Amino acid sequence: MTAETALAFLETLSVPQGMKAGTPLKLARFQRDFVVGALDPANMVACLSIGRGNAKTALSAGLSLGALMGVWDDQPKREIIFAARNRDQAKIAFEFLTGFVGGLPEGEQELFTIRRGSKLEVEYSGNGGGLARCIAADGKSILGGAPTLAVMDERAAWEREKGDNLENAILSGLGKRDGKALIISTSAPDDANTFSRWLDEPPPGTYVQEHRPSFGLPADDLDSLLIANPGAVEGIGSSPEWLVAQARRAIARGGSALSSFRNLNRNERVSTEDRSVLVTVDEWLAAEVAPEDLPARDGECVLGVDLGGSRSMSAAAAYWPRTGRLEAVGCFPCQPGLADRGASDGVSDRYAQMKERGELWTLGEATVPPALWLSGLVKMLDGITPVAIVGDRFRHAEFAEAMQRAGLRVPFVWRGFGWKDGSEDIERFRRALFDGNVKAAPSLLLRSAFGDAVTLIDPAGNHKLAKARSLGRIDAAAAAVLAVAEGARIVGRGNPKGGRVAWG
Known part of the structure; x- marks a missing residue:
C-alpha cells in the first residue's frame, strides 16, 4: 500500500x-x-x-x-x-x-x-x-x-x-x-x-x-490540552507540564494572551483580536453557570429586544438586575431553513443546534412577525411582566405597533446603537459583567453572538457595537447589552425615598 x-x-x-x-x-x-x-x-x-x-x-x-x-x-x-x-x-x-x-x-x-x-x-x-x-x-x-x-x-x-x-x-x-x-x-x-x-x-x-477540544473548558484543563496537543505525550513539541504552565500564565495575563493561547495552543476557534471585541471568550465564560446554579427570577425584569429585519435574526434578553440572571433567545423566519441559513452564514449546523437547545425559535415564513414574537417572549417569562422593554429608537414605529397588537402595556425605553447611547450601554454592560452581576446558563446563542461582536471606537474613545464579520449574527449580544445596561440604571437609581419637592 x-x-x-x-x-x-x-x-x-x-x-x-x-x-x-x-x-x-x-x-x-x-x-x-x-x-x-x-x-x-x-x-x-x-x-x-x-x-x-x-x-x-x-x-x-x-x-x-x-x-x-x-x-x-x-x-x-x-x-x-x-x-x-x-x-x-x-x-x-x-x-x-x-x-x-x-x-x-x-x-x-x-x-x-x-x-x-x-x-x-x-x-x-x-x-x-x-x-x-x-x-x-x-x-x-x-x-x-x-x-x-x-x-x-x-x-x-x-x-x-x-x-x-x-x-x-x-x-x-x-x-x-x-x-x-x-x-x-x-x-x-x-x-x-x-x-x-x-x-x-x-x-x-x-x-x-x-484535534480540537470541547468549547468552554478552562484553559489549563490538561485532558483537553492533550486533545489539541497529542504529540505532548509522545515526545513531540511541548511537554504537558509546559502546556499547563503556559495556560496558567495566559490566564493570569488575560486579554490577547489568553485568546492567543486558546487559538494557537488549545486549537480552539477563538478570535485573537482583543482590542475591539465587546468581551473576550473567557470574560463571557466567567459569567456562565450550571442551570441549577442560576439565580432566581426575583425582582424587576428588564427585556432587551433587537428586532430583526426581513432576513436577519430577532433576539431578546431578559435580565433580573437584583439577582444578575440573564436569559436570551433568538428567532429566524422559517424560510430558508436553518440548515441552509447556517451554510450561507458559514456556521455549519450551529443554528440547528441552537434550536435543539431551545435557544432559537422559528416564526413566520419569510419574516418574523413582530407582534407574534413579542407574545412568545411574554410566554417565555411565565407571566412575569417586565418593568421595561428596551429597544432601538430607529424601530420606534414597528415596536409601537407590535406592542399594541401583542397587548403589552409596558414602558418602553428607546436607545440608539450609535456612539452616544451605545458607548454608555457597552460600558455599563462590561462593568456589570466584570463585577459578577451577570449570570447565564451555558448558551450557544450568546457564545456565538459575543464571538462575532466587536466595538468601533471614535477619536474620543466612545464605543459602538458592530460585527466582526459581515455574516456574523450579534443580535443576541445587542439585546443583552440593552437589557443589562438598563438594569444597571435601575439599580443605580435605587428605590424612591419620598415624595416630590416643589420649588416656589
Whole structure:
C-alpha cells in the first residue's frame, strides 16, 4: 500500500532540527493516522488541524520529500508545491525539507540541487526527476502548474481573497496528474474561515483529522490540552507540564494572551483580536453557570429586544438586575431553513443546534412577525411582566405597533446603537459583567453572538457595537447589552425615598 510505503520511508529519515536533531524520525500515532488517511487512494485532499508545535509542518515536509523522490509515485517530472501565507512562512517548510535532505546518504544527496535565491526550490534528478518549490499566497504564482503533491501550510492564516485564489489554482492543477493536497493549520478564529469550512463541510474525497477540544473548558484543563496537543505525550513539541504552565500564565495575563493561547495552543476557534471585541471568550465564560446554579427570577425584569429585519435574526434578553440572571433567545423566519441559513452564514449546523437547545425559535415564513414574537417572549417569562422593554429608537414605529397588537402595556425605553447611547450601554454592560452581576446558563446563542461582536471606537474613545464579520449574527449580544445596561440604571437609581419637592 502507498501509506505503508510512505510510513516506512519517513522512519528512515533523521530529525533535522531541535533537541532531537540527528536521531531517527519516530512517528506518533496521530501522525501515522494522518499519513494513512491522506494517502488513501479515495482521498484527494487531507486536512489536519492541531495545536502549534505538533510537527505538522515537519511531517508534511517529510511527505513532500518522499513524493519528490518518487518513493510511492514514480511518474516523471514530479512537481511539489509548498504554499504558505508569505515567503518567511514558506521558508520554514523549505528548511525542514532541506534538513531532511541533509540527513540522507551522501550518494543520494548528490542528486539534489538546492536553490536559496529569489526562489526557494529543491530539484531532484533521480527516478524521473522532480521539483519542489515554496511559494507565497498569490494564486498567479502557479497558474499552469500541475503539482503531484501540494501542501497548504497554516491555511487558516492566509488572506481570504489571495488565499482562496491560490487554493483554487492548486486544486485545479492537481487534477491533471492525480495529485493530492495536504491542508494543515491550527484552528481558524471563526467558522467562516475557508479552513473551517474544509473541516466542517468536507466535500467527497476529503480526509479530515481535527484535534480540537470541547468549547468552554478552562484553559489549563490538561485532558483537553492533550486533545489539541497529542504529540505532548509522545515526545513531540511541548511537554504537558509546559502546556499547563503556559495556560496558567495566559490566564493570569488575560486579554490577547489568553485568546492567543486558546487559538494557537488549545486549537480552539477563538478570535485573537482583543482590542475591539465587546468581551473576550473567557470574560463571557466567567459569567456562565450550571442551570441549577442560576439565580432566581426575583425582582424587576428588564427585556432587551433587537428586532430583526426581513432576513436577519430577532433576539431578546431578559435580565433580573437584583439577582444578575440573564436569559436570551433568538428567532429566524422559517424560510430558508436553518440548515441552509447556517451554510450561507458559514456556521455549519450551529443554528440547528441552537434550536435543539431551545435557544432559537422559528416564526413566520419569510419574516418574523413582530407582534407574534413579542407574545412568545411574554410566554417565555411565565407571566412575569417586565418593568421595561428596551429597544432601538430607529424601530420606534414597528415596536409601537407590535406592542399594541401583542397587548403589552409596558414602558418602553428607546436607545440608539450609535456612539452616544451605545458607548454608555457597552460600558455599563462590561462593568456589570466584570463585577459578577451577570449570570447565564451555558448558551450557544450568546457564545456565538459575543464571538462575532466587536466595538468601533471614535477619536474620543466612545464605543459602538458592530460585527466582526459581515455574516456574523450579534443580535443576541445587542439585546443583552440593552437589557443589562438598563438594569444597571435601575439599580443605580435605587428605590424612591419620598415624595416630590416643589420649588416656589
